[in-house]
Amino acid sequence: MIRAARMSSCACLLASVAVIAESTHEPKLLAQDYTLLVRIVNYAKAPEWQLRPMRGHVDRAFRAIGVHVAWRDDRSLDPLDPSTLTVALLSPAMIANKVRVEQIPDNVLARSARGVQHAWVFYERVVKVPQHSMLDLGTALGRVLVHEIGHLLIPDGKHSGLSAMRPTLDIQTASVQRFTRDEGESIRATMRARGVFVELAQRPVR
Numbered sequence: 093m094i095r096a097a098r099m100s101s102c103a104c105l106l107a108s109v110a111v112i113a114e115s116t117h118e119p120k121l122l123a124q125d126y127t128l129l130v131r132i133v134n135y136a137k138a139p140e141w142q143l144r145p146m147r148g149h150v151d152r153a154f155r156a157i158g159v160h161v162a163w164r165d166d167r168s169l170d171p172l173d174p175s176t177l178t179v180a181l182l183s184p185a186m187i188a189n190k191v192r193v194e195q196i197p198d199n200v201l202a203r204s205a206r207g208v209q210h211a212w213v214f215y216e217r218v219v220k221v222p223q224h225s226m227l228d229l230g231t232a233l234g235r236v237l238v239h240e241i242g243h244l245l246i247p248d249g250k251h252s253g254l255s256a257m258r259p260t261l262d263i264q265t266a267s268v269q270r271f272t273r274d275e276g277e278s279i280r281a282t283m284r285a286r287g288v289f290v291e292l293a294q295r296p297v298r
């Protein structure tokens with residue numbers, strides 16, 4: 093789960109407004125040993141001009157830990173197929189129903205359920221983030237997806253302070269937020285353990 097930074101109902105949100113010093117240099121990329129299949133179900137009817145930078149942001153975050161993301165949008169795919177993670181961009185009606193049934197606070201931007209390999213993005217809430225931040229919508233969506241996919245792949249699902257797994261959305265910087273080294277290894281270990289992801293030919297780390 094990730095929360096909007098502009099809300100002030102949680103003490104941990106205070107830390108989210110601090111500017112994080114991030115390197116302007118791209119980190120040395122690891123060999124992309126793994127391909128992660130991510131199916132996007134666009135109930136929100138988000139336009140492609142928003143989805144393209146969203147996918148690009150996710151691509152860069154996972155490339156940095158040696159994982160290639162292969163995108164799918166085929167609704168005929170079995171949502172419970174363990175080889176595919178599903179991210180649903182919810183419509184307003186779906187959001188209203190989900191937050192009512194699950195009593196979700198209004199500063200929550202997305203949720204995920206590791207057991208069913210599924211994440212739900214509250215699209216209309218994320219749309220409002222750029223109005224109060226340095227982020228464009230594609231980056232905001234991308235950060236939310238990276239975070240929730242992280243929850244689906246990191247076994248203990250813990251949040252961390254400054255990585256992509258921080259509990260609140262950083263609205264002060266627009267760069268790609270990355271996983272820590274430990275989180276990256278944890279994600280790759282999950283993929284190895286499941287044995288359901290496409291493993292590409294090993295390439296040497298440059």
Ligand SMILES: [Zn+2]
Pocket residue numbers: 093094239243251257258259
């Ligand atoms: Zn979270």
